[in-house]
Amino acid sequence: MDHGVQPLMIKERFGHKDIRVTLNTYGHLYPTKQKELAEMLNAQREEGRKTECSV
Template sequence: MRHSHASLLLKRGINPKVIQERLGHSTIGITLNLYSHLTPGMQEEASNMINDLFADKRTPPKTGEVSE
């Protein structure tokens, strides 16, 4: 039950510190070492999030217009 509880919370993006406290681990390292391997898409999600933050979603200026 503890393993499922932690795994599901991590998968839903709950802060690992919250999970640590819920499970009663003395350090965040214990929680992350035991459970973070269960979410293989985390690196891709982080990469996509950063790409989205820095992507220029604005329409390029038309010829003759000045961009900000």
């Protein structure tokens, strides 16, 4: 998970029937993912604003 592998891919690989099993088992390995997602979305939003202003 630290290498950017998506939880759904891990679910399939381990044969979990439900994504909740995967997330409940390995979710602790994602402590910073929420922050990373927020930063990525903010950067994209800012880039979109720059593009709108230059048009």
